[in-house]
Amino acid sequence: MKYGVVVFPGSNCDRDAQYALAEDMGKEVIMLWHKDKDLGMFTTDDCIILPGGFSYGDYLRCGAIARFSPMMQSVIEFANKGGKVLGVCNGFQILCESGLLPGVLLNNAHQQFVCNNVFIKTNNGEPLKIPIAHGDGRFFAEDHILDELEANNQVIFKYCDALGNIGTAFNPNGAVRNIAGIKNKNGNVFGMMPHPERATSAALSNTDGKKVFDILGLN
Amino acid sequence: MEITAKTAQELRLTAEEFELIKQKLGRTPNFTELCAFSGMWSEHCSYKNSIRWLKTLPRSGGRMLVEAGEENAGLMDIGNGFGVVFKIESHNHPSAIEPFQGAATGVGGIQRDIFTMGARPIASLNSLRFGNIKDKKTQRLLSGVVKGIGHYGNCFGVPTVGGEVYFEEGYHTNPLVNAMSVGIVQAGKTVSATAEGIGNPVFFVGSATGKDGIGGASFASANITAESTEELPAVQVGDPFQEKKLLEACLEVIETGAVVGMQDMGAAGIICSTAEMSAKGKSGMHIDLDKVPTRQKNMKAWELLLSESQERMLIVVEKGKEAAVLKVFEKWDLPCSEIGHVTGDGLLKFYMHGELEAEIPAYELVLGGGAPQYTREYAAPDYLDNIAAFSQDSIEDIADTAALKAVAEQVIQIPNIASKKWITVQYDSTVGAANASTNAPSDAAIVLAKGTGKALAVTTDCNSRYVYANPHKGAMIAVAEAARNIVCSGGEPIGVTNCLNFGNPYNPGVYYQFVQAVNGMGEACRKFNTPVTGGNVSFYNQNPEGAVYPTPTIGMVGILDDFGTRTTLDYKETGDVILLIGEQQNDIASSEYLHKIKGVEFSPAPHFELDEEFAVQKFVTSIIKEQLIKSAHDISEGGLIVTLIEKGFHRGLGFDVAADAGIRLDAYWLGEAQSRVVVTATKEQAEAIKHKGASNHIPVTVLGTVTSGGVTVNGEGWGAISEWKDKYDNAIGNLLKASAGEIIEMGADMEPMELN
Numbered sequence: 001m002k003y004g005v006v007v008f009p010g011s012n013c014d015r016d017a018q019y020a021l022a023e024d025m026g027k028e029v030i031m032l033w034h035k036d037k038d039l040g041m042f043t044t045d046d047c048i049i050l051p052g053g054f055s056y057g058d059y060l061r062c063g064a065i066a067r068f069s070p071m072m073q074s075v076i077e078f079a080n081k082g083g084k085v086l087g088v089c090n091g092f093q094i095l096c097e098s099g100l101l102p103g104v105l106l107n108n109a110h111q112q113f114v115c116n117n118v119f120i121k122t123n124n125g126e127p128l129k130i131p132i133a134h135g136d137g138r139f140f141a142e143d144h145i146l147d148e149l150e151a152n153n154q155v156i157f158k159y160c161d162a163l164g165n166i167g168t169a170f171n172p173n174g175a176v177r178n179i180a181g182i183k184n185k186n187g188n189v190f191g192m193m194p195h196p197e198r199a200t201s202a203a204l205s206n207t208d209g210k211k212v213f214d215i216l217g218l219n
Numbered sequence: 220m221e222i223t224a225k226t227a228q229e230l231r232l233t234a235e236e237f238e239l240i241k242q243k244l245g246r247t248p249n250f251t252e253l254c255a256f257s258g259m260w261s262e263h264c265s266y267k268n269s270i271r272w273l274k275t276l277p278r279s280g281g282r283m284l285v286e287a288g289e290e291n292a293g294l295m296d297i298g299n300g301f302g303v304v305f306k307i308e309s310h311n312h313p314s315a316i317e318p319f320q321g322a323a324t325g326v327g328g329i330q331r332d333i334f335t336m337g338a339r340p341i342a343s344l345n346s347l348r349f350g351n352i353k354d355k356k357t358q359r360l361l362s363g364v365v366k367g368i369g370h371y372g373n374c375f376g377v378p379t380v381g382g383e384v385y386f387e388e389g390y391h392t393n394p395l396v397n398a399m400s401v402g403i404v405q406a407g408k409t410v411s412a413t414a415e416g417i418g419n420p421v422f423f424v425g426s427a428t429g430k431d432g433i434g435g436a437s438f439a440s441a442n443i444t445a446e447s448t449e450e451l452p453a454v455q456v457g458d459p460f461q462e463k464k465l466l467e468a469c470l471e472v473i474e475t476g477a478v479v480g481m482q483d484m485g486a487a488g489i490i491c492s493t494a495e496m497s498a499k500g501k502s503g504m505h506i507d508l509d510k511v512p513t514r515q516k517n518m519k520a521w522e523l524l525l526s527e528s529q530e531r532m533l534i535v536v537e538k539g540k541e542a543a544v545l546k547v548f549e550k551w552d553l554p555c556s557e558i559g560h561v562t563g564d565g566l567l568k569f570y571m572h573g574e575l576e577a578e579i580p581a582y583e584l585v586l587g588g589g590a591p592q593y594t595r596e597y598a599a600p601d602y603l604d605n606i607a608a609f610s611q612d613s614i615e616d617i618a619d620t621a622a623l624k625a626v627a628e629q630v631i632q633i634p635n636i637a638s639k640k641w642i643t644v645q646y647d648s649t650v651g652a653a654n655a656s657t658n659a660p661s662d663a664a665i666v667l668a669k670g671t672g673k674a675l676a677v678t679t680d681c682n683s684r685y686v687y688a689n690p691h692k693g694a695m696i697a698v699a700e701a702a703r704n705i706v707c708s709g710g711e712p713i714g715v716t717n718c719l720n721f722g723n724p725y726n727p728g729v730y731y732q733f734v735q736a737v738n739g740m741g742e743a744c745r746k747f748n749t750p751v752t753g754g755n756v757s758f759y760n761q762n763p764e765g766a767v768y769p770t771p772t773i774g775m776v777g778i779l780d781d782f783g784t785r786t787t788l789d790y791k792e793t794g795d796v797i798l799l800i801g802e803q804q805n806d807i808a809s810s811e812y813l814h815k816i817k818g819v820e821f822s823p824a825p826h827f828e829l830d831e832e833f834a835v836q837k838f839v840t841s842i843i844k845e846q847l848i849k850s851a852h853d854i855s856e857g858g859l860i861v862t863l864i865e866k867g868f869h870r871g872l873g874f875d876v877a878a879d880a881g882i883r884l885d886a887y888w889l890g891e892a893q894s895r896v897v898v899t900a901t902k903e904q905a906e907a908i909k910h911k912g913a914s915n916h917i918p919v920t921v922l923g924t925v926t927s928g929g930v931t932v933n934g935e936g937w938g939a940i941s942e943w944k945d946k947y948d949n950a951i952g953n954l955l956k957a958s959a960g961e962i963i964e965m966g967a968d969m970e971p972m973e974l975n
Contacts (some may be wrong), residue, residue, distance in 0.1 A: 009460070009463075009464050009551065009552065010374070010460050010463055010464070012374070012375070012376025012463065012650055013376075013650060015651075016650065016651060016652040019652065019669060020652060035550075052650075053374075053376060054373075054374040054376075054459070054460060054463070056460070057374070057458070057459075057460025057461075058374070058460075059460070112644075112645055113369050113373055113645050113646075113647070114644050114645070115373075115643075115644055115645070115646060115647045115648050115649060116644050117657070117658070129658075131649040131657065133373070133647040133648075133649060133650060135373075195649070197652060198649045198650075198652040199652075200652075201652065203655055203667055203674075203782060204652065204653075204654070204655055204657065204658060204667075205655070205657075205658035205659045206657075206658050
C-alpha cells in the first residue's frame with residue numbers, strides 16, 4: 001500500500017505522518033500539494049492521509065476552506081471510487097466538512113485546547129494509548145445518524161480508560177457517545193481526532209499508533 | 220515642525236542622546252529620523268544599559284559556531300553535520316497590557332528568530348511569572364497568556380515541551396512572559412542577517428504593515444503605569460497561520476541559493492531590520508516606502524519604519540535570481556515585494572512619494588555602532604540588610620514525622636510546586652512526534668532531533684527568590700539548576716540563552732542586582748563550559764510599588780550523543796534502592812516552606828558552592844554512563860520530600876524512607892540546599908554507587924526503597940502515592956475553580972443586557 005499525504009497551507013502534522021509511515025513503518029509516501037490535482041499515481045488500494053494542523057488557519061470554521069482546495073476535489077473523487085482515505089484531527093474535520101463523513105466537530109465542551117494522552121478502543125479491541133491535541137474535537141451528529149453509525153459498525157474508536165472502560169469521564173472533549181473516530185458506510189473513509197502518527201516510535205515510548213493503522217486495514 | 224530636545228524626550232530619548240544624534244548626523248534630525256533613533260536606541264534594541272556587562276559573559280568557545288550577538292540567535296554544533304539554533308526572549312510589557320496577543324506574539328517573534336537563520340524550530344519552552352494565583356487580575360493574565368501561547372504555538376506547529384511557572388506577589392503588575400525556541404539546521408544551510416552586494420534587491424515578505432506595535436520597542440523600555448493601558452496600539456497582533464506559511468516559504472527559499480541575507484522584523488520593524496542588516500554587511504540601503512504593502516491608508520514614513528506588525532521578513536536576494544524567490548512566495552500565497560536595493564555608501568535612505576524622508580548612516584543606529592553604551596550607578600539595595608539579619612534559629616522546627624506529613628501536604632499544593640497540568644494541557648506538546656518526555660518524564664525535556672542521530676535536552680530555569688536574596692549566588696544557582704536538569708536527564712549541557720528580567724536600570728539597587736547577577740551567571744557558565752549564545756534583556760519590569768524579583772531566566776540546551784544515556788526521573792520497580800547523591804545541609808533559607816508556609820519574606824539564598832555542584836553533576840554523569848542508575852531527579856523547590864513524592868507519580872509507585880536527620884527536621888526534608896540528586900538503583904548498583912562515591916568524595920546516602928504504592932516516612936504510614944498525586948495534580952485547578960464560582964456569582968448581579 002502506497003500513501004499520499006496532502007499538504008494544505010497550515011497543515012502541521014504532514015511531516016509527522018510522512019515520518020511515521022516512511023521511517024517507522026517503512027512505507028512509500030508521496031507528499032501532495034493542495035493546489036495540485038493529480039492522484040494518478042494511486043490506485044484504490046492506496047491510502048490518502050489528510051493530516052492534522054490548522055489548514056487555512058482554521059478561518060471560517062475548521063476544515064471549511066480546505067474542502068474547496070483543488071486537491072480535495074480529487075480526494076473526494078478518489079474516495080467515491082473506493083480509495084482509502086484517513087483524516088486525522090484537522091483531516092477529520094475536513095472530511096466532515098466535505099461530506100465524506102457525517103457529523104461535525106465542535107469546540108471542545110470545556111472551551112479549551114487540550115493536549116494529552118487518551119485511551120481509545122474499537123468495540124471489542126484492547127485500549128490503545130494515543131495522543132490528542134485539538135480545540136475543536138467534540139464530535140456531534142443527530143441521534144438518528146448516530147444510531148445508524150452504531151448499527152452499521154461505523155464507529156471505529158471510542159474514548160475509554162487504560163482498562164478499556166468507555167465513559168464520559170475519559171472523554172476529553174465532550175464528544176457525543178464518546179466517539180473518537182468514525183468511518184463511512186463503505187468502510188474506505190476514516191476520520192479520527194487522536195493522532196496515531198505521534199505514537200509509532202519506541203523512542204517516544206509508544207507504538208500503539210501502528211496498531212491503529214493495523215485495525216483500520218491501512219498497514 | 221521644529222525638532223528639539225523636548226521632541227526627543229517625548230520619544231523617550233534623553234537630552235544628551237539628542238545632542239549625540241545631532242553630532243553624528245552633523246545636523247538636526249527630522250521627525251522621521253528622530254523616530255528611527257528612538258526605536259533603535261531604545262533599551263530593547265540597543266542594550267545601552269546592559270551591553271557592557273553582557274560582554275563579560277563567556278560568549279564563545281565550546282561548540283559555538285557564531286559568536287554571541289552576531290546573529291538573530293545562537294548557533295552551536297551538535298555533530299553529524301547539524302547545528303542547533305536557540306534563543307529566549309521576553310514579551311513582558313505587551314503581556315501585561317494585553318495578555319493574549321502579548322504572549323502570542325512573543326511566541327511568534329522567537330520562532331522567527333530561529334527560522335530566519337535557516338533552522339526549523341523543533342521545540343518551544345517558556346518561563347512565566349505571575350502574581351498571587353488567588354488574585355482576579357492574576358487569573359485574567361494567566362488565562363490570557365496561556366491561551367495566547369497555545370493559540371500561536373499550537374497552530375504554528377512546534378511542540379511546547381517544557382518551561383516553568385511561578386506565582387509571587389512581586390509580579391502582580393508586571394508578569395513575565397519569556398519564550399524560547401530551539402531549531403535544527405544543516406551545516407551550510409544557515410542564513411546570515413546581512414545586506415551585501417551593491418545593487419542586490421531587497422524584498423519585503425509576509426503580512427502587510429499596519430499601525431500595530433508602533434513604538435513597541437520604546438514601550439518595552441518604560442515602567443508600567445496606570446496609563447499604560449492607553450498604549451494598547453503598542454501591542455502587536457499575531458497571525459500564526461501566516462507565520463507557518465512564512466516558515467515553510469523561508470526554508471524553501473533558502474534552498475534556491477538566491478538568498479544573501481535575511482532578517483525578521485521584530486522590535487522597531489523596518490528600521491531595525493534595514494539598519495542591522497546594512498551595518499552587518501557594511502553597506503546601505505535605498506528603500507521606497509511606497510512599495511511596502513500596508514493595511515492602513517496614509518501611513519506616515521515614521522509609522523512605516525517603526526510598525527511592529529508581525530510575520531514580516533526582509534530578504535536580500537542575489538540580483539538576477541529574483542524569479543526563483545518570487546516563485547516560492549507565490550506558491551505559499553505570501554505577498555512579496557521588492558522595496559529597494561543594497562547600496563555601498565553605508566546610508567539608509569528612505570523615500571516616499573519621491574521625497575527623501577530619512578537619511579541615516581546605518582552604523583550610527585545599531586548596537587556595536589553609534590548606539591550609546593552606559594554603565595549606571597549601582598549600590599546594594601537596603602533590603603539586603605533584612606536578608607542578612609535572618610536567623611534560622613528564630614523559626615521553630617517541625618516537631619515530628621506526623622507534623623511533617625501535614626506540612627508536606629501543604630507544600631506539594633503550593634502553586635509553585637504543584638502540577639502545572641492545568642496550563643500545559645492547553646499547549647500542543649506532542650506535535651512533531653519528537654517529544655520523548657511525554658511518556659517518559661525527566662528533569663529536562665528530551666526532544667529527538669530527527670534526521671541528525673541526536674537528541675536534545677532542553678530546560679528553562681530560574682528561582683528568582685534566590686536571586687533576590689543574593690543576586691550573584693542566585694544567578695549561579697539558575698545556571699547550575701539548568702545544567703543539573705540536563706545532566707540528570709543523561710545529557711551534556713552545551714550552551715545557554717538568557718532572558719534578563721529586571722526593574723528600572725536607573726535605580727541603583729536594581730542595577731546592583733543586574734550587575735551581580737550577570738557576574739554570577741558568567742562565573743557559573745564558565746564552570747559548566749556553557750557559553751551564553753545570546754538572549755535578551757528586559758528592564759523596566761517595575762511599577763510605582765517596586766520592581767519584580769530579579770529574574771535572569773536561563774534557557775539551556777544539552778545534547779544526547781547517544782539516546783541510550785537518556786535517564787528518566789520516575790521510580791521503576793518495587794524494591795529498588797533510593798539514594799541521595801550530595802550533602803544534606805541544615806538550611807531552610809529561601810525555601811518554599813519558609814516563604815509560603817512560614818511567611819518569611821527575607822532570608823538568604825540556599826546553600827550553594829559552585830565546585831561542589833560541579834563535582835556532583837560530574838558524578839551523576841559518570842554513574843549514568845556506567846549504567847548504574849534507573850532514575851534521577853534533582854532536589855529543587857520543596858526539598859527532598861517533594862522530590863521523593865514526584866518520583867512516584869508516573870508509575871504509581873511509593874517509597875519507604877527513614878532518616879536520623881541529625882539536623883533540623885524541616886531542613887532535612889524541605890530545605891532547598893543545592894547540589895543534591897535522588898537516584899534509584901538495584902541493590903547491586905547501589906553498592907557500586909556507594910563505593911564510587913566514597914572514592915570520589917561525593918556523599919552517597921541510602922534513604923530507603925521503592926514500594927508498590929505506599930508512602931512510609933520514618934516508619935509512619937503516609938497513605939498511598941495516588942492520594943499525594945491527587946493533591947499535587949489538582950491544586951492549581953481547584954484554586955482556579957474556586958474563583959470561577961465567584962465570577963458566576965458576580966455575573967448574576969450584573970444588569971441584564973439591553974436588546975434592541
